[in-house]
Amino acid sequence: xxxSPEPDNSAPVRAGALSGTPYLQALNEEQRVAVEALDxxxxxxxxxGTGKTRxxxxxxxHILATGRAFPGQILAVxxxxxxxxxxxxxxxxxxxxxAQGLWLGTFHAICARIxxxxxxxVGLKPSFTILDTDDQIRLAKQVLEAANIDEKKWPARAxxxxxxxxxxxxxxxxxxxxxxxxxxxxxRALELYGQYQERLRTLNAADFGDLLLHSLTLFTRNPEVLAxxxxxxxxxxxxxxxxxxxxxxxxxxxxxxxxxxxxxxxxDDQSIYGWRGAEVGxxxxxxxxFAGARIVRLERNYRSxxxxxxxxxxxxxxxxGRLGKTLWTEGEDGDKVVVGGVWDGAEEARMVxxxxxxxxxxxxxxDDMAILVRAGAQTREFEERFIxxxxxxxxxxxxxxxxxxxxxxxxxxxRVLAQPDDDLAFExxxxxxxxxxxxxxxxxxxxxxxxxxxxxxxxxxxxxxxDEIAPRARGSLSRLLDDFDRWRAQAQxxxxxxxxKGVLDESGYTGMWRNGKSADAPGRLDNLKEFVAALxxxxxxxxxxxxxxxxxxxxxxxxxxLVNVMTLxxxxxxxxxxxxxxxxxxxxFPHTRALDQSGHAGLExxxxxAYVGITRARKRVRISFAANRRLFNQWVSAIPSRFIDELxxxxxxxxxxxxxxxxxxxxxxxxxxxxxSEMGMAFANLRSRARPGPAIDADARRFxxxxxxxxxxxxxGDRVFHQKFGYGRILAVDLNKLEIIFxxxxxxxxxxxxxxxx
DNA sequence: ACTGCGCCAGTTTTT
DNA sequence: CTGGCGCAGT
Numbered sequence: 001x002x003x004s005p006e007p008d009n010s011a012p013v014r015a016g017a018l019s020g021t022p023y024l025q026a027l028n029e030e031q032r033v034a035v036e037a038l039d040x041x042x043x044x045x046x047x048x049g050t051g052k053t054r055x056x057x058x059x060x061x062h063i064l065a066t067g068r069a070f071p072g073q074i075l076a077v078x079x080x081x082x083x084x085x086x087x088x089x090x091x092x093x094x095x096x097x098x099a100q101g102l103w104l105g106t107f108h109a110i111c112a113r114i115x116x117x118x119x120x121x122v123g124l125k126p127s128f129t130i131l132d133t134d135d136q137i138r139l140a141k142q143v144l145e146a147a148n149i150d151e152k153k154w155p156a157r158a159x160x161x162x163x164x165x166x167x168x169x170x171x172x173x174x175x176x177x178x179x180x181x182x183x184x185x186x187x188r189a190l191e192l193y194g195q196y197q198e199r200l201r202t203l204n205a206a207d208f209g210d211l212l213l214h215s216l217t218l219f220t221r222n223p224e225v226l227a228x229x230x231x232x233x234x235x236x237x238x239x240x241x242x243x244x245x246x247x248x249x250x251x252x253x254x255x256x257x258x259x260x261x262x263x264x265x266x267x268d269d270q271s272i273y274g275w276r277g278a279e280v281g282x283x284x285x286x287x288x289x290f291a292g293a294r295i296v297r298l299e300r301n302y303r304s305x306x307x308x309x310x311x312x313x314x315x316x317x318x319x320x321g322r323l324g325k326t327l328w329t330e331g332e333d334g335d336k337v338v339v340g341g342v343w344d345g346a347e348e349a350r351m352v353x354x355x356x357x358x359x360x361x362x363x364x365x366x367d368d369m370a371i372l373v374r375a376g377a378q379t380r381e382f383e384e385r386f387i388x389x390x391x392x393x394x395x396x397x398x399x400x401x402x403x404x405x406x407x408x409x410x411x412x413x414x415r416v417l418a419q420p421d422d423d424l425a426f427e428x429x430x431x432x433x434x435x436x437x438x439x440x441x442x443x444x445x446x447x448x449x450x451x452x453x454x455x456x457x458x459x460x461x462x463x464x465x466x467d468e469i470a471p472r473a474r475g476s477l478s479r480l481l482d483d484f485d486r487w488r489a490q491a492q493x494x495x496x497x498x499x500x501k502g503v504l505d506e507s508g509y510t511g512m513w514r515n516g517k518s519a520d521a522p523g524r525l526d527n528l529k530e531f532v533a534a535l536x537x538x539x540x541x542x543x544x545x546x547x548x549x550x551x552x553x554x555x556x557x558x559x560x561x562l563v564n565v566m567t568l569x570x571x572x573x574x575x576x577x578x579x580x581x582x583x584x585x586x587x588x589f590p591h592t593r594a595l596d597q598s599g600h601a602g603l604e605x606x607x608x609x610a611y612v613g614i615t616r617a618r619k620r621v622r623i624s625f626a627a628n629r630r631l632f633n634q635w636v637s638a639i640p641s642r643f644i645d646e647l648x649x650x651x652x653x654x655x656x657x658x659x660x661x662x663x664x665x666x667x668x669x670x671x672x673x674x675x676x677s678e679m680g681m682a683f684a685n686l687r688s689r690a691r692p693g694p695a696i697d698a699d700a701r702r703f704x705x706x707x708x709x710x711x712x713x714x715x716x717g718d719r720v721f722h723q724k725f726g727y728g729r730i731l732a733v734d735l736n737k738l739e740i741i742f743x744x745x746x747x748x749x750x751x752x753x754x755x756x757x758x
Numbered sequence: 759a760c761t762g763c764g765c766c767a768g769t770t771t772t773t
Numbered sequence: 774c775t776g777g778c779g780c781a782g783t
Binding site: 151152630632633634 | 774775779
């Protein structure tokens with residue numbers, strides 16, 4: 001699918017433009033073109049590793065340095081907070097303090113900022129609450145309940161998805177075309193959407209999709225407001241344009257109609273978020289959407305070796321409907337991409353762990369290695385192997401900090417205090433910890449609230465004056481409401497952090513976890529401490545709540561030399577020397593559900609995911625597939641992924657586990673041993689080579705035992721705590737390896753340094 | 759008001 | 774095999 005390199009896609013670079021702008025000299029020619037093409041719409045097609053972020057940053061700096069605009073006249077949007085933060089820091093490095101005035105942030109954060117100013121125009125109060133997914137589902141549940149729809153048949157989560165898809169397309173309830181009526185609840189989805197929106201409005205709340213949708217409504221209904229922002233934003237920059245959805249596209253188009261100086265950067269080959277509303281079509285249609293658009297291609301890759309780049313390019317060439325890029329690079333060919341078949345998932349984990357140790361012995365940092373899996377569940381086998389061998393690792397992704405149960409509860413307390421009308425927050429914590437305010441009492445509160453059109457707290461306040469609620473519940477409820485009042489009074493004088501600490505202690509919330517003896521209780525208490533500490537950075541609770549709903553992410557990437565384990569999706573945007581890509585089997589990758597759900601488009605997105613995975617690597621790519629995998633409870637045999645066949649043979653070498661002859665990719669090109677490179681041999685040999693066993697040596701044994709005693713662990717029978725597996729008792733000891741029966745996780749072998757005495 | 763049992767489902771994830 | 778959820782029983 002690749003086209004020949006663009007012979008001439010750019011105006012000649014004017015030498016004069018370089019004077020007084022030293023930062024431009026650090027760029028290659030195409031990058032410089034992308035930076036200097038300031039007028040009119042520009043699409044920068046930036047292949048993986050071609051210096052996309054550098055271009056964006058330099059462009060920003062260039063606009064400022066040449067005095068074309070003030071910081072406050074530049075809008076720069078990203079999709080993630082991490083990207084926004086990085087961009088801000090790097091721009092600040094170039095231009096210093098003037099970075100402060102930029103409109104730089106995620107689509108959602110910028111929309112929220114705009115909406116707070118004009119909330120009344122879309123029927124909200126400026127103090128509106130931003131709901132998270134959890135709240136959305138609870139709200140949807142209430143809507144379904146009120147509409148008498150069986151939640152078994154039509155789950156609330158599915159309704160939220162339907163509504164979200166409409167919002168992604170920029171469709172308010174009134175705009176949803178009849179033809180778009182979804183299957184959901186026999187075509188009642190639209191009606192439910194309307195009710196959901198109505199509920200949101202009475203709660204003075206907006207979900208994430210609303211931030212964009214309301215902004216769109218604001219602009220289309222109030223031309224003078226739109227005109228104001230159009231005048232304001234002389235330059236618009238958009239990162240990761242391939243991830244934008246229709247609503248975001250419409251939003252950008254409205255704003256760009258002012259001056260038209262919009263620059264979108266992206267890579268159609270890295271569009272992997274179609275399943276959550278992103279439209280590859282946006283980037284494919286850019287030239288049509290923005291008249292007179294100029295396209296600049298960044299094709300010189302600074303990251304990967306030629307073999308890796310060629311393998312990735314060959315694979316992605318199987319996709320249709322690409323804009324087409326020809327990535328090239330200079331330098332040593334390096335290792336070919338190694339593809340290996342193994343018997344099962346455990347062997348795969350063993351092989352990967354062995355190579356990690358081998359690389360480490362050669363002086364490679366663990367931090368420079370990553371395992372990128374298709375699905376979160378795949379990390380388990382690697383974790384268990386790493387724990388057994390004592391290889392330090394970190395799993396990136398999973399639950400974000402603010403998504404954790406205990407953090408949500410803590411936030412809900414603050415929400416109730418800051419926003420007495422926040423029914424969802426009230427509902428969440430009214431009986432947490434247990435106060436004996438159960439379903440019956442809640443029903444009563446609901447009834448009154450609905451009948452009078454008042455908030456739950458208000459209704460509760462009235463009900464404690466009557467005897468409509470059982471005495472016990474009435475007492476607790478009354479005490480809780482008094483607490484609320486007291487805390488609200490304290491909020492006037494205390495710092496948010498001190499307030500939160502007080503609230504969590506006095507409400508009994510901290511105590512609930514301290515008294516509970518579940519394996520994860522200590523971790524939750526730690527998180528609560530972290531939560532209180534995080535609040536120290538804020539002046540007001542309101543400020544913190546905005547931050548928590550829009551900005552707060554959990555950067556676990558920090559700290560230490562650890563192997564990185566994550567999904568392919570969360571690997572996007574990162575790079576590592578060595579990348580392991582396990583689980584390349586039909587069904588898992590490409591994932592069956594992606595194919596079932598989206599057919600050919602789904603397959604292409606999976607292929608892009610594979611492309612993203614390979615292009616994360618600087619030096620080494622190790623792809624593997626297992627002939628057998630345990631899925632749920634049963635063993636299923638799998639065939640190698642079609643993507644393995646699609647890799648260009650010249651840049652790949654195959655190795656196969658001895659005695660494993662099944663699978664279509666295995667050994668096909670030249671057999672297991674033919675033409676293996678040094679690394680390939682290492683990969684092949686490592687897994688069969690006996691690991692250097694621990695010397696059975698009295699000194700070593702004594703040494704390990706002494707070390708454990710130092711740590712407070714004596715031996716068999718001791719009760720210990722493990723970060724991941726919880727509490728357990730030591731069954732057996734072999735040097736530094738302990739066999740432990742955990743209360744929850746069963747019997748595991750772990751390295752002693754991973755446990756502490758309980 | 760809470761506990762326990764049985765049923766179901768079980769890619770990817772940001773805001 | 775899990776975990777989460779809803780319902781039924783105490």
